[in-house]
Amino acid sequence: MVLNRLFNLYLMKEFFKILRRFVPPYKKYLILNVLFNILAAFLTLFSFALIIPILEMLFKIKDVHYEYMAMGAGSLKDVVVNDFYYYVQESIASFGPVMTLAGLAVALVIMTALKTGTTYLSLYYIVPMRSGIVRDIRNYIYNKITTLPIGFFTTERKGDVMARMSGDVAEIENSIMASLDMMFKNPVMIIVCLTMMLLISWQLTLFVFILLPLAGMVMGRVGKRLKRQSLEGQNQWGLLMSNIEETLGGLRIIKAFNAESKVRHRFHRDNQVFYDISNKVARRQSLAHPMSEFLGTTAIAIILWFGGSLILDGSSSLEAPTFIYYMVVFYSIINPAKDLSKAVYSVQKGLASMERVDRILNAENPIADPQQPVTLDNKPHTITYTDVNFSYGTRQVLTDINLTIRPGTTVALVGQSGSGKTTLADLLPRFYDVDSGSITIDGVDIRSLRVSDLRGLMGNVNQEAILFNDTFFANIAFGVDNATQEQVEAAARIANAHDFIMDTDDGYQTSIGDRGCRLSGGQRQRISIARAILKNPPVLILDEATSALDTESEVLVQQALDNLMKNRTTIVIAHRLSTIRNADLICVLHEGRIVERGTHTELMNLNGHYRRLVEMQNL
Numbered sequence: 001m002v003l004n005r006l007f008n009l010y011l012m013k014e015f016f017k018i019l020r021r022f023v024p025p026y027k028k029y030l031i032l033n034v035l036f037n038i039l040a041a042f043l044t045l046f047s048f049a050l051i052i053p054i055l056e057m058l059f060k061i062k063d064v065h066y067e068y069m070a071m072g073a074g075s076l077k078d079v080v081v082n083d084f085y086y087y088v089q090e091s092i093a094s095f096g097p098v099m100t101l102a103g104l105a106v107a108l109v110i111m112t113a114l115k116t117g118t119t120y121l122s123l124y125y126i127v128p129m130r131s132g133i134v135r136d137i138r139n140y141i142y143n144k145i146t147t148l149p150i151g152f153f154t155t156e157r158k159g160d161v162m163a164r165m166s167g168d169v170a171e172i173e174n175s176i177m178a179s180l181d182m183m184f185k186n187p188v189m190i191i192v193c194l195t196m197m198l199l200i201s202w203q204l205t206l207f208v209f210i211l212l213p214l215a216g217m218v219m220g221r222v223g224k225r226l227k228r229q230s231l232e233g234q235n236q237w238g239l240l241m242s243n244i245e246e247t248l249g250g251l252r253i254i255k256a257f258n259a260e261s262k263v264r265h266r267f268h269r270d271n272q273v274f275y276d277i278s279n280k281v282a283r284r285q286s287l288a289h290p291m292s293e294f295l296g297t298t299a300i301a302i303i304l305w306f307g308g309s310l311i312l313d314g315s316s317s318l319e320a321p322t323f324i325y326y327m328v329v330f331y332s333i334i335n336p337a338k339d340l341s342k343a344v345y346s347v348q349k350g351l352a353s354m355e356r357v358d359r360i361l362n363a364e365n366p367i368a369d370p371q372q373p374v375t376l377d378n379k380p381h382t383i384t385y386t387d388v389n390f391s392y393g394t395r396q397v398l399t400d401i402n403l404t405i406r407p408g409t410t411v412a413l414v415g416q417s418g419s420g421k422t423t424l425a426d427l428l429p430r431f432y433d434v435d436s437g438s439i440t441i442d443g444v445d446i447r448s449l450r451v452s453d454l455r456g457l458m459g460n461v462n463q464e465a466i467l468f469n470d471t472f473f474a475n476i477a478f479g480v481d482n483a484t485q486e487q488v489e490a491a492a493r494i495a496n497a498h499d500f501i502m503d504t505d506d507g508y509q510t511s512i513g514d515r516g517c518r519l520s521g522g523q524r525q526r527i528s529i530a531r532a533i534l535k536n537p538p539v540l541i542l543d544e545a546t547s548a549l550d551t552e553s554e555v556l557v558q559q560a561l562d563n564l565m566k567n568r569t570t571i572v573i574a575h576r577l578s579t580i581r582n583a584d585l586i587c588v589l590h591e592g593r594i595v596e597r598g599t600h601t602e603l604m605n606l607n608g609h610y611r612r613l614v615e616m617q618n619l
Contacts, residue, residue, distance in 0.1 A: 018176060018354060022136060026129035033129075034184050036122035040115050041188040047111035065089070126180070127283050134173045135275045141165050141360055142244070142267050146260045148360075149367045150251060150431045151392075162244055164360060168353035175350015189336040240274055243267050246468055249515070256429055256460040257479025257535060258452045367430050373450045378457065380407035380538045380569045381442045383428065388437035390423060397423050399592045401437070405585075410570040412580035414613060415589035421573045424589070425541050428571070429455045459532035461561070463544035465524035467516035472501050473508040475516075475527055479535045487534060495530035495560040497523070522557055529560045540570045577614050586610065 023030060066086040069079050091100040141164065153161075247254065247263055254263055388401040398420045405411050413421040426432055427439060430451055439446050446454055459479075467475050476491055477483035488508060492498040500523055504510040516524040532540065542561065558579065574580045581600045588596035588609045596608050603610035 018172070018350075022133045022176075023129065025136075026132055029125045029129040030180075032125040033122045033180070036118045036125070037185045037188060040118040040122060041192045043111060043115035043118060044189065045192050047108060047115055122185070124283055127279055130173055130176065131275050131278045133176060134169055134278075135271055137169050137172065137357065138165055138240075138271055139268060141169075141357065142247070142271075143264060144360055144363065145244075145247065146251070146254065146264060148363055148365050150255070150426075152363060152365075153248065153251065161248065161360065164353075164356050165244060168356050171353035172350050172357065175353070179350075186336040240267075240270055243270055246515075250466045250468060252431065252462070253460060253466045253478070255431065256455055256458060256541075257531070258455050259479055262478070262481075366433060367451060369450045370448055373453070374444050374448045375453060376441060376444065376449065376457065378538060380567075381457075382407055383539070383569065384440045384443075385424075385427075386438050386440070388424075388427065388439065389435045390420075390427060390432065391435055397592050398427075401594060403587060403594065403597075405569060405571065407569055408567060409584040410565060410572060410580075410582075412572045412574055412583040412586045413589060414574055414577060414580070414586060414610065416613075419589040420592045421589055422543055425543060425571050425573055428539075428541070429458050429460075457537055458539045458541060459535050459537035461525070461528050461532050461540070461542050461564075465516060465521075465528040467512060467519075467524055467527060469511065469514045471506075471509050471511055472504075472527065475512065476508075476530045476534055478531055483534060488530075491530040491534035492527075494533050494563045495526045496556050497526040497530050497560070525557050526560050529557070529564055533564050538568060540565060540568045541573075542570065543573045544575055577610075577617055588613075 066082055066089050068086050069082045071079055073079060074082070088100060088104070091103065095103075145161070243266065247267070254260060383405040385401045385403040388398055389396070390398040401424065403411075413424060415421055423432070427434055428446070430446060433447070441449075441454075441457075468478070472492075473485070473488055476488045480487075485508070489498060492501055492508075501508055501510070512518050512527070516527065519527070542565075572580055572583065580586060583600070585597060586600060586603055587594050588603065590609055596603055596606060596610055598606070604614065
């Protein structure tokens, strides 16, 4: 028992932490929700109270003659109750018991309409808070994903990250809503209902728990008829998930082209659309419970009038107390009790999901801007690696790297897979930070530059062309703000991509499909080259840009690369050594060290690692 109480206190403490984090922007919605919940509870009490005079006076359970009492003749409660019974008594005398019963039934319907209306308003005003919290959490996670370094995602599974943004966020939403109902709505409703039941008869309480499953089933069927599936909402959710997957898969390009703000804007826009759709769907679903309750009460009122007429006429053997007890039971605590029983379980699931989400939100980003950043001109610079060491965890990848890249030259990195070529290039745009040593540009440590400024100096063309499910124009202009049609076309011509783009139905406005699935490998690669050309960076990083292509595509892509490399400092990672024969400097890496360096002719004369690689490829 003690452990259970401690656990419940822990749940409430953690729950209030969630409220303090996400609810403040929506305080007005929470206040309105609580206000209408309290009002609905009092209206429930008064609507039930209308059944009491039916029971006591019309069915002769309490035959008392009432006289009118003026205000001040007794307590406010005594005066209100006495005068209410007095007017009912006068109505019976003037219009007869049947018409009085009909009047009371209409009054019951009106009171119930007010009660269900306030219940719906309480749900109506909680919807923006619920959907807004979910929207905010998704935005927080997405923003965090775009700012975290690539190294973070080498230890995290993409599918798991997406699950945290979808399933776990949904569990947090359910937890918050269940807990709010548990604290502000369900207890009030249950107390009011139980109080009314006990005031009428203690036997009624026992009968409620016998009838509860049947009543819940009937009201559930009414609610289900009012709920419609929203295909539009599901489609928009699929678009959001696709957007997230593209961001995770294309994070290298997004960072390399300083496009974090662009993808954030696109995601926020789509998320806002989903937020609006969610509000419409949730509000329509929220109407199901009050509407089913209202319709059920209306049916009860009609049955009450008809059945009461039969009883008063003496044409039925049905006993009035049993009939009224059934009406009250049917109107009692079905939904609040059902919701309350699920609340604690939902809170536990929501807290577990919040812990998973916080693993992303609380993750530290070691790739940070300096407090006093240095700026560089957008022109070719001398790049220097000095005593650079780097490791992935405990695995040493680069050791004692010393390399100077002069402005406007082409430096090729070759070696067997796993020798550290790609890692050496990734350190330059600070996808990772060195463990020791330094990388400088014109003598300025790259850690002294803003990350966005540093990556603004560079363009990337990777072995796998990372494209997005958008048009040719949008993909080529991805890293450049306010690019014109003429600039995009000029870049596409240099990349040998203009002709095949114009052969499509809508030209540059043609969608290329998911990851460019409607294009061949060579076409995808030329689009990525056009993207780098449009950015016009002084430093170019080519990571095996032609290794996955057939011979014909390689020729076209190589021509585009030659156009791109003119007057730029270029770092080429190559497996096909024939593509880098004319490089100004070739560095041969072996087990994380530069073991040979020189031109093609010089390295062939050394008769070492490079010559063996060339001879193996010739074979």
